Amino acid sequence: MKKTIIEFNNGDNIENFFLVKQASVRRSNNNKKYMDFTLMDKSGEINAKLWDITEKDELQYINNTLIKVRGSVSIWQGKLQLKINKIRLYIESDNIDIKDYVQTAPEESIDMFNCISSYIEKMKNQDIKKLTNRILSDNKDKLMFYPAATKNHHSIAGGLLYHTKTMLLLGEQVCNIYTFLNRDLLYAGVILHDMSKIQEIDATDLGVASEYTTEGQLLGHIIMGIKNIDRVAREEGIDAEISMLLQHMVLSHHYEPEFGSPKKPQIPEGEILHMLDIIDARMYDMNKALSNTKEMEFSEKIWSLDNRKIYKYTDGI
Structure with a gap:
């Protein structure tokens, strides 16, 4: 069959x-x-x-x-x-x-990349713009196919781009409500927070990831990410405070020490970055589970959601 x-x-x-x-x-x-x-x-x-x-x-x-x-x-x-x-x-x-x-993102990679680039073009702070654009450009080739994980949310070809794009769309709406937020910092944090998963995860050019690199296992994408920001900032002559703030956002976006963040967010944009990450990851996993579930039944247990089962209500409600 x-x-x-x-x-x-x-x-x-x-x-x-x-x-x-x-x-x-x-x-x-x-x-x-x-x-x-x-x-x-x-x-x-x-x-x-x-x-x-x-x-x-x-x-x-x-x-x-x-x-x-x-x-x-x-x-x-x-x-x-x-x-x-x-x-x-x-x-x-x-x-x-x-x-x-091979499972792939629902949009073409080049279209998602161009959308992300358009958010960099909106940035007013030239140092944030320069640093973010440099790191995005340096990783363009692998971004075309890289997943955002080996399993769970966005573990599909092009998943890292898709995760980043949807977070940017959500973050833009949050900034429209909380107008005191610094859009440049938030957009840059979204684009950079998972970028070093490219070095953390070993993936084929089909976008299939089955394991972590040695550096990924020993350091993880958070530490690798802040090291990369620091290096590029020094090479490009970026303002030290801006480099520090972006490193802090990447360092704190997992929120808890047991999930890899030794510091919790201490700026509003860092707090929002964490929330956007959580929302996008959970909505992805819930939507994936429901797509495999019949109406008026519960999904399989979802490990990333504390083994909760998600109920699929009748279409049309």
Whole structure:
């Protein structure tokens, strides 16, 4: 049955192609080796298990390979899971395009990039404008395909651009209400806050991310981000206070030490940046969960929302 992941139901028998986003070898409670996969297509992701594996399986079914799978769908711990009964690698005669199996942002990357650039053009402070434009331009090539995460919100090709653009649109409306906010600082903070995820996350040119870089694991995008702002500010002769304020916004945007921010925001624009980030991430995850949920039913548990289930009310209310 050729269904996409978003169409899977408990009890379905499946035969289709999938992209391996993550693959690892694990052992069961009885010490039996198996392969644990995160499989994806253009509609979503699903966990899958392959039992009775061989050494050849371990070597060939790795991250970013395209595979054909036959298996059955069941529910495990409240989520759909695919048990693989038969598996093989993609071969040229299958005549399919790997790009058709990658989730992408709903807008063209160049259009999102140009929208973000338009907010820089609106900036009145020349130092903020110069610094933000330099960092955006330096990362343009990878921004065209980079995700904003390995999982959870905006973990799709072009996801980093999409996350940044939607936050800018939301931030602009907030500035229309709270007119004392410095638009230049807020726009720059939005554009820069996750920029170093490009160095934190290891992603293919298809925009598929399965792991973190060594520097990403040891430092994280927040520390990497403030180091980058400091470096560019020195190279461009940017005012020291402006550099400090932008570094503070990036440093504090996760709000809590356990989430990577040693300081909470101490300027209004930093507080708003954190709120915009939270709103956009949660709305993305809720919308994603509801797109896989039938009316008058609850979604699967959403890890990023403290394992809450989201209710999908009847369309038209």
